[in-house]
Amino acid sequence: MTRHDVVVIGAGHNGLICAAYLAKAGLDTLLVEARDSVGGCASTVDAVGARVNICNCDHLMVRATPIVDELDLATHGLGYLDVDPALLALTWDGDAPWFLFSDPDRTLAWLAKTYPSQVPAYRAYLADSKAAARLVVSLSAGRAGLRSILGTVVAAGGRGARRLLSWSRRSALDVLASYFDEEPLLLPALVTGPTVWGLDPDAEGTGLAALGYAVRHQLTVGRPVGGSGALTDAVRSALEGAGGVVRCSSRVVGVERSDDGWIVKTTGATCEARAVVGACDPRTVRTDFLGEVDPTPEPDGFESKIDAVLTERPRYLALEGLDLGGVDPLVPTAVVSPTLSELMAACKERRQGRVVERPMLLVNLPSVLDETMRVGESGHVLSLEVLWTPYSLQGGWPGSNEPQRWLDQYATLVQTGFTDTIQAWRAMTPPDYEEQFGMRRGYAPSFPGTSVDAMLSRPRALARYRADQPGLYFTGAATYPGAGIWGASGRNAAAAIISDLS
Ligand SMILES: Cc1cc2nc3c(=O)[nH]c(=O)nc-3n(C[C@H](O)[C@H](O)[C@H](O)COP(=O)(O)OP(=O)(O)OC[C@H]3O[C@@H](n4cnc5c(N)ncnc54)[C@H](O)[C@@H]3O)c2cc1C
Numbered sequence: 383m384t385r386h387d388v389v390v391i392g393a394g395h396n397g398l399i400c401a402a403y404l405a406k407a408g409l410d411t412l413l414v415e416a417r418d419s420v421g422g423c424a425s426t427v428d429a430v431g432a433r434v435n436i437c438n439c440d441h442l443m444v445r446a447t448p449i450v451d452e453l454d455l456a457t458h459g460l461g462y463l464d465v466d467p468a469l470l471a472l473t474w475d476g477d478a479p480w481f482l483f484s485d486p487d488r489t490l491a492w493l494a495k496t497y498p499s500q501v502p503a504y505r506a507y508l509a510d511s512k513a514a515a516r517l518v519v520s521l522s523a524g525r526a527g528l529r530s531i532l533g534t535v536v537a538a539g540g541r542g543a544r545r546l547l548s549w550s551r552r553s554a555l556d557v558l559a560s561y562f563d564e565e566p567l568l569l570p571a572l573v574t575g576p577t578v579w580g581l582d583p584d585a586e587g588t589g590l591a592a593l594g595y596a597v598r599h600q601l602t603v604g605r606p607v608g609g610s611g612a613l614t615d616a617v618r619s620a621l622e623g624a625g626g627v628v629r630c631s632s633r634v635v636g637v638e639r640s641d642d643g644w645i646v647k648t649t650g651a652t653c654e655a656r657a658v659v660g661a662c663d664p665r666t667v668r669t670d671f672l673g674e675v676d677p678t679p680e681p682d683g684f685e686s687k688i689d690a691v692l693t694e695r696p697r698y699l700a701l702e703g704l705d706l707g708g709v710d711p712l713v714p715t716a717v718v719s720p721t722l723s724e725l726m727a728a729c730k731e732r733r734q735g736r737v738v739e740r741p742m743l744l745v746n747l748p749s750v751l752d753e754t755m756r757v758g759e760s761g762h763v764l765s766l767e768v769l770w771t772p773y774s775l776q777g778g779w780p781g782s783n784e785p786q787r788w789l790d791q792y793a794t795l796v797q798t799g800f801t802d803t804i805q806a807w808r809a810m811t812p813p814d815y816e817e818q819f820g821m822r823r824g825y826a827p828s829f830p831g832t833s834v835d836a837m838l839s840r841p842r843a844l845a846r847y848r849a850d851q852p853g854l855y856f857t858g859a860a861t862y863p864g865a866g867i868w869g870a871s872g873r874n875a876a877a878a879i880i881s882d883l884s
Pocket of ligand 1: 392393394395414422666865868
């Protein structure tokens, strides 16, 4: 049996980042991962004859943190490509498209072409949201805990803090509808906010999703050269460079208290440590490993993703005849929204195990911006995230025609003959995430609440770095500041552990 200072369970980006900081601080750190490679949802894998990202690969919040610099990830091979514009807003009904650029003035100039009536609304939104967005960005890089959060809020001054507080209590729909009266303007923020969180757009406590556009004017979305997994590969390299050890194909099957720490049992070996960090879903640690009864209902996964190789670039019909001014429309993630009433209906359908006729899509082609992801000379990789696709689909997933239907539906947005350009494709559904990534019921965010819950580290038993037993810690999407390629949780959890162990 090997003995370590800390054993981290799960090599998603948070587990890796946590382990890298621990190793840098001189702690003997072992990271164990069930899969044969690191990265979890942030990884890039071989599939359909290409390199494909597991997540949608829009890295935003990690860029607000000092992690890339502190872990010196550039020297470990990480380079980011800026994604600007960050979003292309499309609707199933073929409404006029609009782009969200990092520069608010470029965004306004585009809106002046397609939604002139919404230009004053967007200006008012920008004026109201700017200070709050700046505050969210500084909060996201900082520590968890009421004292630290309050300290940042007070330092930021009154305006942003007041807005943050008042919007956080409301629903995203309520906040956005108070500015925009054209649905194509408010829908993308609803889809990239509450929809991605698995919440209804009119659910109270989702109001901070309205900051979605403003935050993208503060931070530029980035994609690592070579795919999302280039981030996690670089963190692994930094971790190993600092003396940490990564053990893949090593699923943890149990943890138990020992006299002076914890015993961690994996499929390959047993080890002992002063501290153990659950960097997988904390429910797995609580219920499967420690045998506790979870009083909160287990949420169901709700997203799926199609990865495809295309022999040529798709062309959006909604953009035909528009002067794009040199913008490549396939660089940003396209948010495809149904009408607001369809989105509301989708919430009910999902609860009954059905996918709506016209689902919400987040679509990008990472190979357009990043030539290293091309397939051969001209082949492109299509990443099509589909929401909401219930874990417990009526009729079951095996043999379901749903994934084919999403592709056929997407084909209606682009040039005739698109389907013939698909060389190979696959679908990842909630049961696939459960089986391949240890996500319980395929629930990707591992987080059962709103951004406010994340900020307040609720529920306590799952969302705190320091658990209720000495030497037991959590990090990952279930803890502050929540889901997404962010890494602040891994960094914060490491700081708590370093402080406790030294
Ligand atoms: C389809 C999809 C698209 C997304 N798109 C984006 C996006 O564009 N931008 C963004 O910011 N976020 C996106 N996300 C969310 C983001 O990917 C996740 O929130 C984030 O990667 C979670 O990281 P993590 O480190 O907390 O956990 P994970 O990445 O889930 O890592 C947990 C790790 O623990 C391992 N593990 C589990 N159980 C065990 C065990 N018993 N023993 C050992 N190891 C175990 C797993 O194999 C996994 O490697 C997306 C997610 C999905 C599913």
